[in-house]
Amino acid sequence: MAGAAMEPEEWTDVLTDFQRWFFAMSRLKSFNWAFVEKQLRSSKSSEFMSEILKQTCLHPLCRSVPPSSRYRKSFLSELIRLQEAAGCDPLDELYDALAEVVGAAEASDCYKTYFLPCGGGVSLQETVALISDGTTGLVTWEAGLFLAEWALDHREFFSDRTVLELGSGAGLTGVAICRSCSPKRFVFSDGHPAVLRALRDNVRRNGLGEGASPAASVRELDWTAVTGEELREIGADVVIAADVVYDPAVVRTLVKLLRAVLTAASPPPPDVLVCCAIRNPQTYDGFRRQLESSGIRPEVLDGAVSRVFPYDRTSNMELIRLTAATDQLQTLDSTNTLDNLHLERL
CATH class of the missing domain: 1.20.58 (Methane Monooxygenase Hydroxylase; Chain G, domain 1)
Structure with missing residues (x-):
């Protein structure tokens, strides 16, 4: 033989x-x-x-x-x-x-490992059930994998920059960027207590932390309570989010947060990327309309990504880059002072 x-x-x-x-x-x-x-x-x-x-x-x-x-x-x-x-x-x-x-x-929990082109893998503890503890944030979703693949194809976009991730979930996208794209600092964030506990464990499991290189931290970020001062303190050059547009109930809060992200920091504003698996076109279209009415321009980033991770690729995926339409934001700011004050509290 x-x-x-x-x-x-x-x-x-x-x-x-x-x-x-x-x-x-x-x-x-x-x-x-x-x-x-x-x-x-x-x-x-x-x-x-x-x-x-x-x-x-x-x-x-x-x-x-x-x-x-x-x-x-x-x-x-x-x-x-x-x-x-x-x-x-x-x-x-x-x-x-x-x-x-x-x-x-x-x-109730298991481990998934996603292998990286640079060698080694990202090992995450996730739940067996798609919904656990009242949240979907304890599993890795397709949009997070797609965004990680885009990052691996565009490493220079993250190199030597401070990155804030909104709704990090189990942590796949952020760990992949930390391991492969050489950011200066990476801030994982979420607002659900169970997700934050699992996220901290997964970050440590993959050898990341404040004393590692790059520096990585996990922080609680309540979208309804974050302030402009907190966003300025983070000082993100890049803000990313994946699979956060799945519930119409959170879209309005998310859009206000994204508007705060784009306006809170001193110029230039951070680069903002949002990746969505479009499961409900009506919800996603509503998100796009609210962005535009809030003075935010969504630009679709076309092009295929390298197939690094195994997942279902039949989902309709869209990656958008958000920029502030300065003239429209100024109009909104001058006509809606009360909303601006409320936004600062949001």
Whole structure:
């Protein structure tokens, strides 16, 4: 039997994809099962199956930051089904891995790891449920992954600059920028207590903090209470947000905050990027209209991004850059003093 040095060249890409998809807990239908089945039927050997296990369930990461036990059980069950269907000899380590995960209790939290082009990965503790503790901020969403990919393609945009992230959630986008784009300082923020606890843990888990390089901090930022003074104290050169336009109830508050971000600092204002997965066109159109009526110009940044992370790319994604329409802001400021005072408190 051929050893590792004699493995078919096409194995490398498939095994890499299996590892990326497995640790990101991608949907099982995303995996190239047809390739696995072909290898098993043609060789009648468990060698390729053994290599898959080494890159997934038997990889050291699966001890320190494992995907959920339910996910690993489903993944291993599919491998066993394919092996038995191909008539291969049983692979003991495959059944041992399944026995271990079957006996594990299902927790409410799990780990996902997203591998970076620069090497290593971003490992995050997330919840198994999409909604937990009354928030969606404890999982990584597609817009955050898309924005991280855009940042990896435009590293100079963040290099040696102070970055503020609104609604950081689990922290994927910010950690990826810190690890790959050399910002001077990065400020993660959120307003939900459970999200802030998980976010602080994830930032520490990935080796970031005030004493690290770049300097990174996590702060509570209540969109309804943040002041212009607080924004000036942060001193952001770049402000980013991903998947924050999903609820019509928060759009008005978000727009007021973005207007404060663009006007609170001394010129020049920070660069502001907002990435949205457009699930409800009516909500998103309402957001765009409120931006424009508040004196903020949204500019769509077109162009594909490098495919770094595994996620569902069928979502309609839009990344916009926001700038202040100075003439319109001045008109609003001169005709609505009470709103300006209220905005300073917001």
